[in-house]
Amino acid sequence: MTSVAAAIAGVLATGDPRAKIAAARKVARDWRLGRLDWRFDTPMPDRPARPAEPELLPPSAMPRRGKGSQHGRIALVHAIAHIEFAAIDLAFDIAGRFGGTFPRAFTDDWLAVGADEAMHFALLDRRLHALGSRYGALPAHDGLWEAAGDTAHDPLARLAVVPMVLEARGLDVTPATLARVEAAGDAPTARILRRILSDEVRHVAAGTRWFEFGCAERGFDPQATWQKLVTQHFRGTIKGPFNDSARDSAGLTREYYAAIAR
Template sequence: MTLPAAIDSVGAACAHVLLTPHPRGKLMAARAAARAWRLGMLAHRFDAAMPDRPARPDAPELLPPNRMPRRGKIGSERARIAMLHALAHIEFVAIDLAFDLIGRFGGRFPAAFTGDWMQVGAEEAMHFALLDRRLRQMGSFYGALPAHDGLWQAAIETAGDALARLAIVPMVLEARALDITPATIERFEGAGDVTSARMLGRIMTDEIRHVAAGTKWFCAATERMGADPANHYQILVKRHFRGPIKPPFNDSARRQAGLTRDFYDALAT
């Protein structure tokens, strides 16, 4: 689990993750980058351009969100596999989102920013590995079903603005996962799939920390600008996010992440 010898900077390590298409290769590259940073083997230097789009494997087939097949009720194993596959794809894209955030914007922040998001990227890789392993236990695998590319559209939309990226990805999209995951866990438990339910609970605990990292760095940057964090968040969400911000909200989990109601109440539809 090591990076190629020529990679000695944070920027180059992030680009390596993004340009690795195969799921296992990307997983290993993410872990190697985080380990190299933790061991002091990467210079805090941003000398590599991030690609507009990360490399992707031949499968899954990527469809527009409106062409995705319906998953059906989660009581059936087929529907549970479809749900786990969708979550695995989210985590696969989340690996690239974390490393793109570092490689694209890390030079504008202290080194601790890189440390936080390296950990996030490594945890997203671990989440993907857990979900892919569970799919294989159930007779499937990542790539067996189509997936949609909507999540990366948020990266494209916010490629020029670090604060917009923090506002939209961890503070809207990952925060939304905090809202819906408890009900998903209950449905898996109701179907008797306790193994998957426990795994989703473990992932959610990590995701609270990911939202917290986004909120922490967003607030630090806006306060440095002399702006009100909640007000600036609302401006950026209205500008860059096309979907609704809709209840019910998991206020408790959001509050643990520092994302209090004054950020999102005014945006709720």
């Protein structure tokens, strides 16, 4: 029987967006149906495969998005689609890289998250086509995978930075984005954003739950450990405004982030 690690590595080695969606869904389904063996015998690549487009730029070199225009709406949907595309690899990588150090339920959670991210990307890619564009038509940045590279050595650091900082930031900013989209009368994009926001609460909850599990195993205080790891491994700043209610629903209480927020 194929190992789950080998199947995950296959997702990470797939660059074409539509093929990656199909691979991600198949691995998540095969795992759920017991068709993959819980073995971690295949190393994860340092970087996942990427399509020829979009052009990847440093975050500081990204062009500003216009607001209110059709081009601005396309740029917004494209930016979110790119985040979701990268999130597919982030979810599968954390399962394949660190699954052997956690109980089997860890793999259950992160392959389910990866399937969610693939679904989000598929919805946004379809929306881009409806708006007369496509994924890859605009440049994007590679900041999300930089965070993965910085935390590839430590599961607690990865959990602290990716789901508990980067994805939690989505809980903070998506409601305002959703309000702007609704005000512009773009109901199809609004429906997608509402689905993403709902799913992100579960994703942040999974990150927080497994972070606390790992801290308990090591005898670490979770809030103090999170603050230390974020200070060491996150290149940005923790800044509000915060969606405290959504964060609380995910178990990411103010005791984690208030002390280091700006």
